[in-house]
Amino acid sequence: MFCNQCEQTAKGKGCDKIGVCGKTPEVAALQDLLTHSVKGLSLYAHAGRKVGVVDNEVNRFSCEAIFSTLTNVDFDPARFVAMIERCDALKERLKTKVKAAGGQVSFGSEPEPGFLTKVARVILGGGQPDFTKHPEISFTAAGTTQLVPMGEKVGFAPRPDVNADLESLRQILTYGLRGVAAYADHAAILGQESDEVYDFIHEAMAATLDQSLGLDELIGLCLGCGKANLKAMELLDAANTGSYGHPVPTEVPLGPKKGKAILVSGHDLKDLGMLLEQTAGKGINIYTHGEMLPCHGYPELKKHPHFHGHYGTAWQNQQKEFAEFPGAILMTTNCIQNPVESYKGNIFTTGLVGWPGVTHVSKDFSKVIEKALVMPGFAKDEDKGSVLTGFARNAVMNVAGTVIDAVKSGAIRHFFLVAGCDGAKPGRNYYTEFVEKVPQDCVVLTLACGKFRFFDKKLGDIGGIPRLLDIGQCNDAYSAIQIAVALAGAFNCGVNDLPLSMVLSWYEQKAVAILLTLLHLGIKGIRLGPSLPAFITPNVLQVLVDTFDIKPITTPDADLKAILG
Missing domain, CATH: 3.40.50.2030 (Rossmann fold)
Structure with missing residues (x-):
């Protein structure tokens, strides 16, 4: 494996044995292959827009898939295999639509010797799939044991035949797009979408395959990524404030209240709102962790009397802090760390978050609630001071x-x-x-x-x-x-x-x-x-x-x- 997308990457160069985040070489390879597959899908999506073909399922899937490869989101190999298969299905469907509309569906020469035809075109002899020439390559019939070595061939591992500066800009663009996709996905969950953002994501993902682009063109795309992210954050701001009101300055207690408890971490306001509704009247206090702290400032969330306070600090301290939390824990988006055994049975994931062996729930949080009710909760009220939030x-x-x-x-x-x-x-x-x-x-x-x-x-x-x-x-x-x-x-x-x-x-x-x-x-x-x-x-x-x-x-x-x- 090779991964250098986060600040803590091994030796300041890149993780090549196991990720400092905890991801295995298997997961790293599947993430790289999913990223590569979405680039192929993006070629068709970008070509489709030129002939009026826009598929919103492709738009939403693209953001979900890209977001899933962001640091500390999904560590479950089975989920990545399913996403790769879904990407293939969407690619075939979109190709048919674009072709029927008279759009471009061929992006290179005929497959050279060494490619299998039709489904599961697995490279023979260890060749490298090149979506610039062959965006139609499909992996649907390939198993995990075949997918992993393919993924190892399409990541960002340094190669002597590649211009390091141009590859650096392609990495900046790819990693920036992961951030854009995350914010676009958060916003879409609350009903705010923009084809302007989706269009740029597909254009830029496809562009990372184009080896002819030079320094100025890639810098322009990186700045374009910044522009698209501004729009994505604007959409998310509208989604959050439109659903829950504009934040107001709010004093948030840091000490617990006696009683049963659920801790919510990640970033997703809708998950928190749904949990607050589902726990109303059940005698369970809800606490935030990490980036959920600012949720206390939103009027439509803070109106719930059992939305009590904040527990703990930032994501990297969760293994110690979660182990000491006497209730259930819900991870809503990125920032999950390898759950230690002392609380592995108490933590739940939802949405795009995943960890092997951890219970994944939909938006029915009954399992989380049941776990909280059988756990001891906090034995007494504690005053640990307070902090202010809500200065949006x-x-x-x-x-x-x-x-x-x-x-x-x-x-x-x-x-x-x-x-x-x-x-x-x-x-x-x-x-x-x-x-x-x-x-x-x-x-x-x-x-x-x-x-x-x-x-x-x-x-x-x-x-x-x-x-x-x-x-x-x-x-x-x-x-x-x-x-x-x-x-x-x-x-x-x-x-x-x-x-x-x-x-x-x-x-x-x-x-x-x-x-x-x-x-x-x-x-x-x-x-x-x-x-x-x-x-x-x-x-x-x-x-x-x-x-x-x-x-x-x-x-x-x-x-x-x-x-x-």
Whole structure:
């Protein structure tokens, strides 16, 4: 196997024996083959749009399949085999539709010797399936033992015959698309979709097969990915706020309440909403974990009296925190870690999340509820303090006048967006120290699970404005962007001219998509850490530095001095 898509990848280069996330070589190969299969499907989808053929099942499946390959989502090989088979079926159906409409269904020469014909065209003699020439290749009749070696041939393992810089850009694009697909899937679950996003996903996935594309073309596609992600986050924002209201500042207890308990982790608001409805009146308190913390700010979720508080911190601490939780646990989207035996019988997955041996449930959460009712729950009430959340764009813009006056008077000198993914790799204490050292006349905006390095710090306020503002989940980067745009408008300047600095941490592919969005918007001077992506070559990094002044973090003292002077 070879996988370098996350920040914690082995030796800063790539996992080649087993993933640091826990995925096996078998799962890694099947993920690569599914990705490759979706690229073939994307060729037909993109060609179909040119002749008016749009298949929404293909759109939805493409996002689900791509999202499933994102870090810490699905580790179940059987589910990937089923997705590969479904991809083949959709490919055949779409090809028939496109051909009937007069569209392109041939993308290369006739199959050369070494290909089997029709179903399960498995390469003879160890050749490599090339969807650029043969997008019609199908694996439906192949078993897992045949699929795994095929997947090993189509990943991003370094090859001497491939231009490293161009391959780096193809990786950035592919990983960014995984983030876009995740947000598009979240939004579609709540009824918000856009063919503009689906069209770009298919165009860009197909483009990764085109070896003739050069540096400028691939950079353009990467920035286009950022644009598509902005739209996907806008859709998700509309989906969340349209379903559950705009977040309002909310104090969230960190201590438990006596009684039965269910812990919800991941990102999905609809799953949480359905669970709250299904547990009403059952004597079970619902707690959030990780990126679910901001859910407490949504009016239609917080109205449930048994939606109590937040438990634990970020995803990488779940093995310790879940083991100590005295109730059932529901994983709704990405961020699952290998469940340890002490709680493996208490954890459930839903949606695209999967782990072998863990019970998977649909949107009927009766099994989760039954487990919670037979577990001990919390023995007593505990006061462990509280944190504030709910400072999304509406909440901030409602006090925009106060904020603007504070900036003009000098009461607020600077804003810092300290945001992104958390992780276990050493070096992330930088973000804790950075926030602790931010001067008293500055405000810290934060979002995503990176906040758990400092989310419970009591930083006080400036004229009633809290110095630490939790904007929300990682997708709420959309809110942060809207806040920045509104402030720039109020001060009649560009976003890059604002007293605003972005200090970001990354871990997985949603963060890649958000970074591409910021670059698409022309945001400059971003500081990124704790380490730079292994899939970015020195030459590509230099392009980013020269064009966007992107830079690695150094030390909190040095970076604060450079920013504030």
